Amino acid sequence: MALTDTALKALKPKDKAYTVADERGLFVEVFPTGGIVWRYRYRVDGRREKLTLGKYPALTLKNARLKRDEAAQAAAMSKSPAKQKQLAKRAAADATTVSEFGERFFREIVAKDRQDITIPRRYFDKAIVPAIGAKPVRDVTTEDVRAIIWKKKDEGFDAAAGSIRGVLKRLFDYAMTAGLIFVNPVLALPMRHVHKTKSRERALSPDEVRVFLKAAFESNIRRQFKIGLHLILLTMVRKSELLLARWEHVDFEQAEWHIPAEHSKTGKPHIVFLSRQSIALFKELQALAGGSALVLPGRGSLTKPFAHNAINTALKVALAGQPIPAFTVHDLRRTASTLLHENGWASDVVEKALNHTIGGVRGVYNRAEYEPQRREMLQFWADYIDQLMTTGQVVLGRFKQVA
Structure with a gap:
């Protein structure tokens, strides 16, 4: 008995796949997942073959019958519809750029x-x-x-x-x-x-931090990059997290920067507790953003961030001719971790601030967020950098601005 549109709509999945015939070799196969596929059985020079025509309901009953009739004509001329389909698919694949x-x-x-x-x-x-x-x-x-x-x-x-x-x-x-x-x-x-990846161990000494920040703020790199490098050091975030940051995620009243899961390397949301110095830097970036929803809108665009390597290039320019070995933006996180550990801060608190996943049994059972400790630590860290940079009349964040 031939299928109808009403009968097709009434088909329900079962525990195992099953078939329902239409006519002249055409039938549908119904899968446990609910998918329905049109197939056609035929013979070519006495050989039995089967051809998949398409999925229902994208391929309607009327169009499935038309495709069956086309395949039947080819089979009648000793041409295998299944082989022709494979050749056509291969030709399309060969042309894929x-x-x-x-x-x-x-x-x-x-x-x-x-x-x-x-x-x-x-x-x-x-x-x-x-x-x-x-x-x-x-x-x-x-x-x-x-x-x-x-x-x-x-x-x-x-x-x-x-x-x-x-x-x-x-x-x-x-x-x-x-x-x-x-x-x-x-x-x-x-x-x-x-390229052979090398395990990085570079962490800046306090003297190198002083040279780096002074060189950055006195260089001719963009003001956003000067502040961005400073913020990465103070907040211990990843470069990508700052480049993708949006103003909707920065809460000045609560002194918090919320990094959503899609911007976090761990795939989980992370909160950065902001020191007074970090808030001041964010407010300057807000003035420089020109109304953009992005904290660091790219050159000539309010809707797109800077290129991923732009801040790397800015760091190289700032360090040109400076008497310290080269380092990367990511090394600033290791620097913060190293100096905070040396100043007696607990490893779990530092790791949480870095948005690292703690491994082993401790990582499984330790779900603490350490909010009070992290707030205190990041304020200590910002004050530490301020004191480190105070040499005579030169105070961090108040260097002369270079156009």
């Missing part, structure tokens, strides 16, 4: 693996797409990816080259999973030949 597949990769893989896709997305858009974005995935060679990676190495950014290599490897791994390619072209370039 890196840009097109990259969108699928970020949607189906990257966005599910991490809260913040900003950095891999930037590497993809800025380094990969301009070089091979228009090229079909199946045509990308090891030389293509080598050129992208080594261009970044030749610019002196070995760590960034390693990150780009990582994005490329994962993208082409997924292309293999999707059946677009059979060999990953990145595998011929081992990571150890691109």
Whole structure:
């Protein structure tokens, strides 16, 4: 008995998948999940075959019958509809460009693996797409990816080259999973030949902190970067957390900065308790933000933050010619941790302020937020930096402003 629209709408899932016939080989398969798929059974030169036509209700009863009739005509001429479908799918896959597949990769893989896709997305858009974005995935060679990676190495950014290599490897791994390619072209370039990650131990001494902050405020970098570097040191936050901060998350009355889960590396919300000095710096940033919802709106835009590496570049400019070894923005967090531990603050309080996940049994059972201790510690830390910077008439945060 032929199916009707009413009968299709009445189909309900069962514990096991089952089929319901229409006519002339057409039928639907109903899955325990509730999904319904159209299929067609036929013969080609005596061989039995089965073709999947599409999902109901996206493919209606009327259109499913039309697709069945088209397949039946091909089978009558000894042409396999199933094989034709495979060839068409393969042709479409062969034509898929890196840009097109990259969108699928970020949607189906990257966005599910991490809260913040900003950095891999930037590497993809800025380094990969301009070089091979228009090229079909199946045509990308090891030389293509080598050129992208080594261009970044030749610019002196070995760590960034390693990150780009990582994005490329994962993208082409997924292309293999999707059946677009059979060999990953990145595998011929081992990571150890691109960049070897070193465990960082750099923490600034008190004298180096003094030199760094004085150099930053007296340099010609943007005022927002001077304040931003100062705030990262005082609040112990990650650079990305400051770059993504919005004014709706800063509570001046409660002296709190709420970092939402989507901006936090741990994937959990975090509260930063603000010292008097930090509040003053935030208020100056608010005046510089020009009405933007972002704490640090980017150059020429009130709706987009600065690029992820902009503050890194500003730090390099500020430190040029200074008598201290190079360090990264992230090293400021290690500096704060080191000096606070040396001043007798409890490790759990420091780790909580850093928004670190405490490991082991203690991490499982210790759910304390340490709010009073963290408030006291961060005020102590800001006062400590103030005292550290007071040399004669030079006081932190009141250096001459350079345009």
